[in-house]
Amino acid sequence: xxxxxxxxxxxxxxxFYQISGRLRLVLGLTALVLLVTGTVWGIAxxxxxxxxxxxxxxxxxxxxxxxxxxxxxxxxxxxxxVLLVWRMKLADMVLAATVPFxxxxxxxxxxxxxxxxxxxxxxxxxxxxxxxxxxVLLFLYMALYALRQAIPRPETAGRACAVLAVVGxxxxxxxxxxxxxxxxxxxxxxxxLTAAPAMPPEMWLPLLVNALGVYCFxxxxxxxxxxxxxxxxxxxxAWVRERLAGGQL
Amino acid sequence: xxxxFARSLADFxxxxxxxxxxxxxxAAALGVVLYNVLSVRLRxxxxxxxxxxxxxxxxxxxxxxxxHPARGVPEP
Numbered sequence: 001x002x003x004x005x006x007x008x009x010x011x012x013x014x015x016f017y018q019i020s021g022r023l024r025l026v027l028g029l030t031a032l033v034l035l036v037t038g039t040v041w042g043i044a045x046x047x048x049x050x051x052x053x054x055x056x057x058x059x060x061x062x063x064x065x066x067x068x069x070x071x072x073x074x075x076x077x078x079x080x081x082v083l084l085v086w087r088m089k090l091a092d093m094v095l096a097a098t099v100p101f102x103x104x105x106x107x108x109x110x111x112x113x114x115x116x117x118x119x120x121x122x123x124x125x126x127x128x129x130x131x132x133x134x135x136v137l138l139f140l141y142m143a144l145y146a147l148r149q150a151i152p153r154p155e156t157a158g159r160a161c162a163v164l165a166v167v168g169x170x171x172x173x174x175x176x177x178x179x180x181x182x183x184x185x186x187x188x189x190x191x192x193l194t195a196a197p198a199m200p201p202e203m204w205l206p207l208l209v210n211a212l213g214v215y216c217f218x219x220x221x222x223x224x225x226x227x228x229x230x231x232x233x234x235x236x237x238a239w240v241r242e243r244l245a246g247g248q249l
Numbered sequence: 250x251x252x253x254f255a256r257s258l259a260d261f262x263x264x265x266x267x268x269x270x271x272x273x274x275x276a277a278a279l280g281v282v283l284y285n286v287l288s289v290r291l292r293x294x295x296x297x298x299x300x301x302x303x304x305x306x307x308x309x310x311x312x313x314x315x316x317h318p319a320r321g322v323p324e325p
Contacts, residue, residue, distance in 0.1 A: 035282075043275065048265065055267035061278040101285055108281045112274040119267050217282070224289040231296055236303070244300055249293055 010090050013230040014239050020223050028220035034213030042206035049203075058116040060207055063190055064214040066109035066134065070172055072102035072218060073137060076144070077169035080162035090226075092158040093233070095165060096148060097225035101218060103141035110134055121185055129178035130186035133171060140168040154233075 001009075009015050042060035049056035076098050082091040113131060114124040125131065144161050151157035179188045190197060190207065197204045231249070234240050264271045 039275070039278075043271070044261070053267055054264035055270055057264070057271050058274045061274050065278070065281070100288065104281045104284055108277055111277050115270040115274045115277075119270050217285075221285050221289065224293075228289065228292050228296065235300075240300075241304070244297070247297075247301065249297055 011088055013089055013093070013234060016090060017227055017230050017243075020227060024220050024223040024227070027216045027223065031213050031216035031220055034209050034216060038206045038208075038210030038213055042210065046203050046206055047200075052120055055116060055119045058112050059190070060210050062109060062112040062116060063207060064211040065105045065112065067211055068214045068218050069102055069105040069109055069137065070175060071215070072098050072105065073140070073165075074169065074172055076102070076165040077172075080165035083158060083162040084166070089233075092154075092162070093226050093229040094222070095144075095158065095161050097222055097229055099141055099145050099148075101221050101225070103138065103145065105214075105218075106134065106138045106141055110138060117185075126185055128184045128186055129182040130175065130184050133175040133178050136171050137175060140164070140171060144168075 038060060043057055046057065046060075048054050076095055079091040079094040079098070082088050083095065110131070113134070117126065118124050144164055147161050147164060148157045151160055176189075178184060179186050190199070190204065191211075227249070231240060262268055262272075
């Protein structure tokens, strides 16, 4: 299959439903293995930090959730562009299906940041550039959720959400570079493409495992939610009735 | 158990005095994972139940529409 053919096929929710069942299973099982491994490794086997002691173990939840929350937003921005330019149905479904996951991961990143800030900085919350821009991300997710609920016509709602998602992408580089542009309490990035991590491998390897795990989890969850979006939008059509004739999704 | 937690389970739970913050974070993570898994599962179950109800109504429609059991007249 050429890329162009794939692009055209993605316009067909029915085709996506047919191929995605196994993909979801593989991603879900991979996520389970990676997340259990990374979490047990991080919480029980990684050495404590020489300055922060054991509170640094929050990193194994905090960094993966913050990374995937931003990636999920970037995906929505891309889906927004695809929807506005090509009117692809699947793009609108991606836009709708990513919001609950992204919102919950942003909330988790903020919560674990607070739980890490208290023993490290002495405060649950500081109005630091990184924390504030992350809070803006949470508000963007909430706005996208509310906007879709508020507009009754699905096509209008989809286009409005696409515009908001695309405009909101400006916040992502602000989050990323906030620790370099401004003087922040928040420490700089753990992983950089251009340099080796400052931590020893026995500390950053579990982090890498959990980060990969949470991306697989995102993939599995997104596919699961997309399949539901497809079923709900194609309710009662011949292929859905045929597909569900066995009494299973 | 690794070297630094080898002495006791209590040391592991206490996390050198940071236990509250560490365990709160991991509990929240578990909560978020469960929310994402269960919200999809529950929606799937509801969808399937509604679908099967609809199919059953479709199947029974021919019989029931002829004479309504309660009113004895065709349904609109």
